[in-house]
Amino acid sequence: MTKLTLTAPAxxxxxxxxxxxRDDGYHELESLFTMLDFGDELTFELSDYDDIEISGDVQGIPKEDNLIYKAASALLPRRxxxxxVTVHLTKHLPMGGGVGGGSSDxxxxxxxxxTLWNCQLSLSELANIGxxxxxxxxxxxxxxxxxxxxxxxxxxxxxQAHKWYLVVAPGVHVSTAKIFTDPALPRxxxxLKAPWSMTETRNDCEELVKKLYPEVEKTLTWLLKYAPSRMTGTGSCCFAAFDDEQTAQRVLQDMPSSWQGFVAKSASESITHKQLATWLNKEK
Ligand SMILES: C[C@@](CO)(OP(=O)(O)O)[C@H](O)COP(=O)(O)OP(=O)(O)OC[C@H]1O[C@@H](n2ccc(N)nc2=O)[C@H](O)[C@@H]1O
Ligand SMILES: Nc1ncnc2c1ncn2[C@@H]1O[C@H](COP(=O)(O)OP(=O)(O)O)[C@@H](O)[C@H]1O
Structure with missing residues (x-):
């Protein structure tokens, strides 16, 4: 039976x-995205039943709302x-935390x-569907x-120079839609005008989220004692950047136990693409 296991990175x-x-309510952004070498794990197994099944860590998300189901359904007409297909999900990324777990899945x-349904779509066609x-x-x-x-x-x-990141989830859920509809959000x-430097950048959602969710402010204040730190996306996760893994791991050990965290390195290329290339080579 054809089976493929991939990591969906943060x-x-x-x-x-x-x-x-914009007129449709969506915001014009500029953002530097980096991939981490840590994420959810998804196993795809083709089945003789003509449907899409999802198993594993799917509690709390109705099947039709799961982004895995939505993505698979969008590809059905192209197979x-x-x-x-049966997709088994092992969730490692905090949900709604600004590390993009749902989008990555x-x-x-x-x-x-x-690949498995041989749709033969290019990356840009997949991006448009996505x-x-x-x-x-x-x-x-x-x-x-x-x-x-x-x-x-x-x-x-x-x-971008690669760093080790300590990512902390303060245990509060921030709704992206709520932040983007708040009149107090700076817009x-x-x-940016070239050449620009990282020192002139920030996260425009950070001040608002800190005000609405004091736990995020607490997290950032704590992280800033150790290293340069920021919130990611619309929160609630915050990250601190380190030059080496040991220091990041040491700070993780000191982290208050009410928070969750992980240490991961940034990667030039997504781990999913590397794993897919290895799998394709083996299948040849
Ligand atoms: C702003 C970011 C930065 O990474 O926040 P995070 O979700 O990662 O925290 C993302 O682009 C979010 O992406 P994603 O979470 O996929 O957004 P969507 O589901 O498309 O939209 C969620 C809601 O956010 C608002 N939204 C999203 C993106 C954008 N450029 N402008 C918006 O105004 C829309 O009102 C929408 O109702
Ligand atoms: N497979 C999935 N994993 C995580 N969240 C999902 C998934 N499918 C649907 N969702 C929904 O998408 C929302 C945003 O998820 P996520 O991408 O983790 O947040 P963020 O964009 O803030 O990082 C979640 O709160 C959840 O309701």
């Missing part, structure tokens, strides 16, 4: 600027192999089923450190 927004708002599903599922999905299809513009779909490659950051 992302960090190393900065997030909001430049304006050239008339088989169903969706992108990984598109990449896996494009954009209908969430603004961050194209970043994971692209799978590289990238500067995103527009609503997150215009991507340009970006070279007028000027677009």
């Amino acid at each position: 992302k960090l927004n190393l900065f997030l600027h909001i430049n304006g708002q 050239r192999v008339k088989k169903g 969706a992108a990984t599903t598109l990449l896996a089923l494009n 954009l209908q599922l969430g603004a961050d999905v194209p970043v994971f299809i692209n799978g590289k450190t990238a500067l995103a513009q527009g609503v997150g779909e215009q991507l340009s490659s970006f070279e 007028d950051t000027p677009k």
Whole structure:
């Protein structure tokens, strides 16, 4: 039976600027996305039943709302192999934490089923399908450190020194839609002009989220004692950047027990793409 296991990595927004708002309500952004070498694990197994099944850590998400199901359903009309699929999910990423777990699961599903169902779609076709599922999905299809513009779909490659990141989930859920509809969110950051440096960047959602969720403020204040730190996306996860793994792990050991955290390295290329290439080589 054909079986494929892939990691759906976390992302960090190393900065997030909001430049304006479109007529449809979506925000124009500039954000530097980097992939981490840590994520959820998804196993795809083709089945003789002509349907999409999801098992594993899916508690709390109705099947039809699961981004894995939505991604698989979007590819159904394009499949050239008339088989169903069972997807087993092992969730390692905090949900709604700004590390993009749901979007990454969706992108990984598109990449896996494009191969297993022999859809023969290009990465840009997959990214277009992914954009209908969430603004961050194209970043994971692209799978590289990238500067995103527009609503997150215009991507340009970006070279960034790799670091070890301690990512802390403060245990509060921040709704992306709630932050983007709050009148107090700043929406007028000027677009970056080349050449720009990381020191002139920030996360425009951070002040608002800190005010609405004091636990996020507490997390950032704690992390900043050790290293340069920021919130990712619309939160609630925050990250601190370290030059070496040992220091990041030591700080993780000191972390208050009411929070959850992990240490991971940034990667130039998404782990999903590397695993898929290895699998394809073996199948040849
Ligand atoms: C802003 C980011 C940065 O990474 O936040 P995080 O979700 O990672 O925290 C993302 O682009 C979010 O992407 P994603 O979570 O896929 O967003 P979607 O599901 O498409 O949209 C969720 C809600 O956020 C708002 N939204 C999202 C993206 C955007 N550029 N402008 C918006 O105004 C929309 O109102 C929408 O109702
Ligand atoms: N497979 C999935 N994994 C995580 N969240 C999912 C999934 N499918 C649907 N969702 C929904 O998407 C929301 C956002 O998920 P996630 O991508 O983890 O957040 P964020 O974009 O803040 O990082 C979750 O709160 C959840 O309701």
